[in-house]
Amino acid sequence: MSDERRRLLASIESIVGSAHVAEHAALKIDGLSADLLVHPASADEVAACLRICSDEGAAVVPAGLMSWLESGNQLKRCDVVLSLDRMNRVIEYSPPDLTATVQAGLTLRELNETAASERQWLPLDPPGFGSASLGAIASCNSSGALRLGFGTPRDYVIGLKLAHVDGTQSKCGGKVVKNVAGYDMNKLYVGSFGTLAGITELTFKLRPLPDRSATVMITSKYRGPLFKLATDVLGSDFQPASVVLTRRLGVSIGAGWPDDALLIRFVDSEPAVESQLRQIGNLTGDGCKVRDLDEAEAFSVWKAVADFDSHKVQVRLSVLLSSVPAEFEKALLSQSECVATADIGAGIIRMAFDASHRNAVDLIKKLRRTTTCGSVFVEKAPAEVRREVDAWSDVGSTAELMRSIKNSFDPHSILNPGKFVHGL
């Protein structure tokens, strides 16, 4: 270990204690070995570690449970991983206000277990299915199929506490639902992939827990009638929480999973769900089969929709709502051997497939050329693929704005260097 690294280790140990720092040569992110894995216990310790790393010019990866660190663009440097997994407390929960303030390392599942005792919930279902830390979910603005009915983390974060690279801390937003005058700075940090600051605490607004969740699966020999049904449902008085067309989802239900299936989920009061379930049958055309999924089947299906994690490459197309069917068919023409979902009400198509490095690069480039009404984000791909294609599509002139924001928050680029749009 070099003298600089020995000094870094000693300084960080003096903050968090030697039991909470490990020299961790086995921890590799994008092929880079992190020298140190650090587990701070408080926001003050996170801020102090960031200041030390900044003074020593060490690159820092802020982390939660470290399940999805190889996301976004390739890291350029990685010296210290700051995992907030010990910071997993509910700090303040106020059921009458429907708000909860938590440390960033708490998982979505843990928050929802606490909130369920008061019949409340944070209605998000991002990949990772509950086991993701809330700091990471906010940092990546990760959402899932409930996005249609309930929105994204950006809609639920009402306050943040942040640790900055100069060792200072700041707060934005607050602990009450109506609190923002002027710029809502939460929106800047949510979705910034841990490249501007470490999120140490979050305040969420919660929703009342609905009485009932029910999922119907509609199958047909052809995708056309399924897209039409989805469009009819979305254009009518129905209030579905999710409307997702799935292709070759690897779930085994009854006689197996059909090639194409439309999933419609209602999450509401008992009478509202019952009446919508009854009416769905009236909308389905000839050749469509409708099946109500039981609770266990629905759980497996939505888990599979959230996590495509058995494939090497995953991409997400964000497209105009009106062009979802056309873009979905185009994407399948480019790569028919894939698992795919189309979130028809949110305009999000996800594809997962296995491909050699060369083919994956070519395919992502082709998808970017052929997706005329939207953008293509690389959710997951081996490091050598992400070296050749930017995880984000071209963001045009906003890249300069993002660069200047990064420069003012992290002038020496020590936070997740290279990970964000255009390698920021």
Ligand SMILES: Cc1cc2nc3c(=O)[nH]c(=O)nc-3n(C[C@H](O)[C@H](O)[C@H](O)COP(=O)(O)OP(=O)(O)OC[C@H]3O[C@@H](n4cnc5c(N)ncnc54)[C@H](O)[C@@H]3O)c2cc1C
């Ligand atoms: C099996 C699996 C598959 C996934 N697939 C997808 C996918 O396809 N698409 C998708 O969008 N998401 C995906 N995710 C990510 C998921 O939605 C969550 O964002 C992730 O699970 C977060 O969990 P974590 O605590 O392990 O985060 P980590 O892996 O620790 O961190 C994830 C990212 O968030 C940043 N971060 C974490 N904590 C903080 C913090 N406190 N402050 C600032 N930055 C922070 C990290 O720097 C990193 O960039 C997947 C997760 C899993 C487990």
